[in-house]
Amino acid sequence: MVVTISWAWLAFVAVIMVVYAVRHLVLTGGRLLARQRPTLDEILDSELRPLSVLVPMHNEGAVAARILDRLTASDYPKDRLEVVVIDDHSDDTTPETLSRYASEHPFIHPLHRRAGVRGKPAGLNDALAVASHEHTLVFDADYEPSGELIRGLAAAFHDPEVGAVMGRVVPKNTDVNLLTRLLDLERSGGYQVDQQQRESFRLVPQYGGTVGGFRSPIVRGWGGFDPRVLAEDTDATFQLAIRGWRIAYSNRAECYEEVPHTWDGRFRQLRRWARGHTQVLARRVVPVLRSRYLTVPQKLDSLLVLGIYLVPPLLLSGLVANVILFLGGAAVVVTTTVLGLLVVAYTSVGTSAPFFQIGAAGLIDGSHQRLLLVPLLTPMYFFNTCAIGLGFLDAIGDYLRRRTPAWDKTRRLRETA
Amino acid sequence: MNVAVLAGLFAAVALLPLLPGLVEVRRRADAAPLPIEDAAAPDPRAAGRRLREAVAADRALAAFSTSGRADPGIAARPGTAVVDGDARVAARAPVAALVCDGAAILEEGAEVSALLDAERSITAGRDCLLGESAATGGTLELGRGTRFRRLWGFPVVTVGEAPAVPRVAGPERTIEDEVVWARDRLSLPPGARLDRDAVVRGDVRIGEGCRVGGSVKAHGSIEVLAGARIEGSLIAHRDVRLVGEVEILGNVFAERDVELGPGTTIGAQGGYKTAFAGRRMLLSPGVIVFGAVVAIRGGRVR
Numbered sequence: 268m269v270v271t272i273s274w275a276w277l278a279f280v281a282v283i284m285v286v287y288a289v290r291h292l293v294l295t296g297g298r299l300l301a302r303q304r305p306t307l308d309e310i311l312d313s314e315l316r317p318l319s320v321l322v323p324m325h326n327e328g329a330v331a332a333r334i335l336d337r338l339t340a341s342d343y344p345k346d347r348l349e350v351v352v353i354d355d356h357s358d359d360t361t362p363e364t365l366s367r368y369a370s371e372h373p374f375i376h377p378l379h380r381r382a383g384v385r386g387k388p389a390g391l392n393d394a395l396a397v398a399s400h401e402h403t404l405v406f407d408a409d410y411e412p413s414g415e416l417i418r419g420l421a422a423a424f425h426d427p428e429v430g431a432v433m434g435r436v437v438p439k440n441t442d443v444n445l446l447t448r449l450l451d452l453e454r455s456g457g458y459q460v461d462q463q464q465r466e467s468f469r470l471v472p473q474y475g476g477t478v479g480g481f482r483s484p485i486v487r488g489w490g491g492f493d494p495r496v497l498a499e500d501t502d503a504t505f506q507l508a509i510r511g512w513r514i515a516y517s518n519r520a521e522c523y524e525e526v527p528h529t530w531d532g533r534f535r536q537l538r539r540w541a542r543g544h545t546q547v548l549a550r551r552v553v554p555v556l557r558s559r560y561l562t563v564p565q566k567l568d569s570l571l572v573l574g575i576y577l578v579p580p581l582l583l584s585g586l587v588a589n590v591i592l593f594l595g596g597a598a599v600v601v602t603t604t605v606l607g608l609l610v611v612a613y614t615s616v617g618t619s620a621p622f623f624q625i626g627a628a629g630l631i632d633g634s635h636q637r638l639l640l641v642p643l644l645t646p647m648y649f650f651n652t653c654a655i656g657l658g659f660l661d662a663i664g665d666y667l668r669r670r671t672p673a674w675d676k677t678r679r680l681r682e683t684a
Numbered sequence: 685m686n687v688a689v690l691a692g693l694f695a696a697v698a699l700l701p702l703l704p705g706l707v708e709v710r711r712r713a714d715a716a717p718l719p720i721e722d723a724a725a726p727d728p729r730a731a732g733r734r735l736r737e738a739v740a741a742d743r744a745l746a747a748f749s750t751s752g753r754a755d756p757g758i759a760a761r762p763g764t765a766v767v768d769g770d771a772r773v774a775a776r777a778p779v780a781a782l783v784c785d786g787a788a789i790l791e792e793g794a795e796v797s798a799l800l801d802a803e804r805s806i807t808a809g810r811d812c813l814l815g816e817s818a819a820t821g822g823t824l825e826l827g828r829g830t831r832f833r834r835l836w837g838f839p840v841v842t843v844g845e846a847p848a849v850p851r852v853a854g855p856e857r858t859i860e861d862e863v864v865w866a867r868d869r870l871s872l873p874p875g876a877r878l879d880r881d882a883v884v885r886g887d888v889r890i891g892e893g894c895r896v897g898g899s900v901k902a903h904g905s906i907e908v909l910a911g912a913r914i915e916g917s918l919i920a921h922r923d924v925r926l927v928g929e930v931e932i933l934g935n936v937f938a939e940r941d942v943e944l945g946p947g948t949t950i951g952a953q954g955g956y957k958t959a960f961a962g963r964r965m966l967l968s969p970g971v972i973v974f975g976a977v978v979a980i981r982g983g984r985v986r
Binding site: 438448 | 701704707709712715716728865882901916939955962976
């Protein structure tokens, strides 16, 4: 009985892995070979729409001035711009920095939060309550938006079907250490190939919440961001898609960010993402399947995106099934040989499929030398598996104990410098 | 001993793929962040300005420049021409690039293969070629049969008498709160009024004399009949066809082809908008576009 279940589970895991591998390969092939659709940032329009820009901050004294400098220096007309900077229970120099900029620039409005739940979703909700424009952009505090970026993101709203837009994130602190260089590769594959091709195939690109925007009335309409959800951006993506709104990805709207530079910081970030993503999976998988607005390919891709953080725990469970089969004497020589060949095939085409995405991104970006680092991502794969596995267990624990996870901010390089 | 050697060999082979990466980690040949183009607002006339600067800085290029009123002289020599005053390109003469501080006049069949930029105005006769980009601070007038890719003017106009487009005006009806989103297709009857945005999974047909207060997005094609007025933008996954005498206050964006019929106006005085075709564009006589006209695979004046 145990052996039969193990075989069945192993087969299930293998099928899931093959499906993900095919997805990666299709997206990569499409990005390299298929014609990319023109995007709305081709439009030149003298009527720039009024925008509310929200910047959540918790103890961002190290980076607050930089993003505010970028926003004040941008050539987007200031009478069309309202910047709401959310000081979320900061106890460093953030409040003073915000007050100084607000006194010099009337379009900057600090929002000091000292009560209520801390965290990005709650902060965004408070800011949405005071933001006065229909279209809202959101930037994380370590980002460096330009006027061109703001225009590029806002252009997506020419399309009345677009509920949210996401830009491309480009790591800036690549030369700090090996980790930042590897994360740079991951980001390239994720944005230049995965997001862009989902846009081009008319699937559901992800609103990432760090350099993007949305129509405020829609988000207000469903009650705002849920403070109990760690991945409020992923949740917003599927809330929009379920309701028939399109999420646009603008590959040319590029913005620098600071990626985690310590392994501990990266581990915590990934664990938080996996925890939040699993929460969203539990909440949105059925509504996604039942949505009358999503096409079959969109539903399939949404399912795979929602389940992406289940892959490492699934792989681990497949290993356990393998061990059970071995100990139960079920894995005889012939089947072991066949399995061995399948494993070789899978590791060549399946596990490496994300690496193909990264390679394709490097080719498109014209940045070839850094691709020599791709094999070094293999050990990182095991590191990611551990972080994601723990995040998955966290989410299960949250569900069983009816626990609301606390927000854990990623530490900036400048904070530790 | 043998086991140790085998283990060592295995470790060496396993580490082999990592070696180039480790070398790159040490050399840091490609460790800088990817460059981001952090330009100011896109300027359709930037290429013309750059060419002027290049000619001012480079004597070899300056040999092609001309002062004063240029006549067919510049057309006799294919190449780059920078003119202080007005410029005229003779009939069927080829020029690679032409930049002038006054008005540029292209006689019938003249061909500018790359760039045309004129401070005051551009007038292109019949069957001209406007290359990759033609931009002016004033009126850009296009003769019949003119081919182009990117145009910028205040406004861009096609000459020739616009043939009369038959119109059947109907009573004004309001369909607000009825159709905003449609799964298949949307067809507005003549004279209908839609006061907000519409998103349609299929084709859209906007009848004669309709008034649309918002933008229209179609997963298929959009066809707008005579006398309609759209206050927002038209966005289509396939084609946009404006039959004629249509007024669009917003932008027109089609992933495939765009056809602007006689008497069509896009944008309004004092601002600029864009008519964009992901493939080809066909302009009829009597078209006026305030701002940019872009046809990725080329456009033509009927």
